[in-house]
Amino acid sequence: MSFQGGRxxxxxxxxxxxxxxxxxxxxxxxxAILRLTGLDPRRLDALYWKDRRAYDEGSLTGLAFWxxxxxxxxxxxTAAQLDDLNDWDARMWTTGNPPMLRWQRELKARGLKTAILxxxxxxxxxxxxxxxxxxxxxxxxxxxxxxxxxxPDPAIYxxxxxxxxxxxxxxxxxxxxxxxxxxAQALGMKAHLFTTPGRLREDLIARGLDRExxxxx
Numbered sequence: 001m002s003f004q005g006g007r008x009x010x011x012x013x014x015x016x017x018x019x020x021x022x023x024x025x026x027x028x029x030x031x032a033i034l035r036l037t038g039l040d041p042r043r044l045d046a047l048y049w050k051d052r053r054a055y056d057e058g059s060l061t062g063l064a065f066w067x068x069x070x071x072x073x074x075x076x077x078t079a080a081q082l083d084d085l086n087d088w089d090a091r092m093w094t095t096g097n098p099p100m101l102r103w104q105r106e107l108k109a110r111g112l113k114t115a116i117l118x119x120x121x122x123x124x125x126x127x128x129x130x131x132x133x134x135x136x137x138x139x140x141x142x143x144x145x146x147x148x149x150x151x152p153d154p155a156i157y158x159x160x161x162x163x164x165x166x167x168x169x170x171x172x173x174x175x176x177x178x179x180x181x182x183x184a185q186a187l188g189m190k191a192h193l194f195t196t197p198g199r200l201r202e203d204l205i206a207r208g209l210d211r212e213x214x215x216x217x
Contacts, residue, residue, distance in 0.1 A: 008169040010190070010212045012139075013107050014160055015100070016151075016175040017118035017128075020194045022095050029092035036085055039073060047072050055121040058145035062086040062123030090127035099197040101134060103216040108137065110214055115140035117160045117173070119150040140164050151175070152183030161187075172213065174200070 015021050034044060047069050055065040066085045070077045077085075104114050116135070120128075120143040128135065135141060140163035144150035147159060161168060168188035175181050176194050184191040192203050197216040204210045 008167060010112065010172055010209070011170040012113040012115065012164045012166045012172070013213070014115045014117050014171055014173045015104065016180065016194070017116050017120065018093055019176040020174050021097055021100050021116065022093065023097045024095065025092045026095050029088045032088045033085060033092070036081055036088070037073065037075060043073070053150060056119040056144045056150045058122070058148050062089065062121055065121065086123050090124045093124050094127050094131050099216055103197070103214070104137065106214040113139040113164050113166065115142060115160055115164055117142045117151070117156065119144045121145050151180040154183060154187055157184055157187050157189070172209070
């Protein structure tokens with residue numbers, strides 16, 4: 001353990017997955033889901049997020065999530081249609097964000113540990129494993145559905161810290177949701193509300209963290 005200016009030096013960076021390590025949801029996948037359900041975008045959005053936390057916590061499988069959504073919407077869908085929705089849902093969240101993946105490699109080259117801490121359901125995760133060999137480049141992978149707990153519950157952050165064997169004050173956390181960032185800060189982690197690599201770069205410089213972390217390109 002080392003100190004810089006009376007505080008713990010950073011030893012690890014923890015990434016959210018969706019909209020941090022990945023880009024926006026795949027529009028072709030979203031269009032396919034709208035076509036299969038026949039719902040308008042606003043109605044789909046409301047139903048989609050209604051039970052998403054239960055999916056992320058592992059209380060629902062991907063198929064059970066889509067059966068629940070179809071029931072809530074009053075839709076009569078075949079087993080094949082539910083399978084298709086489950087598949088398109090996974091595809092929707094497997095886009096890439098190359099600048100952030102390059103930054104993760106730069107962090108590793110500097111000797112920092114890296115992890116993914118994500119609210120994630122089973123079927124999306126299964127597709128990620130098939131599509132993204134770069135998952136193996138992280139020191140820890142923490143998926144909410146496997147633990148039965150999701151952000152912003154402090155327990156899942158503590159689990160990630162234990163997996164990395166670092167303290168909260170030695171850790172920088174990125175997420176696209178303010179509640180998740182605030183939960184990390186409450187535990188003593190340095191945290192950033194992620195929007196773009198450029199804004200991340202500006203924030204690191206403004207906070208003096210560019211002395212400890214490489215800057216994203």
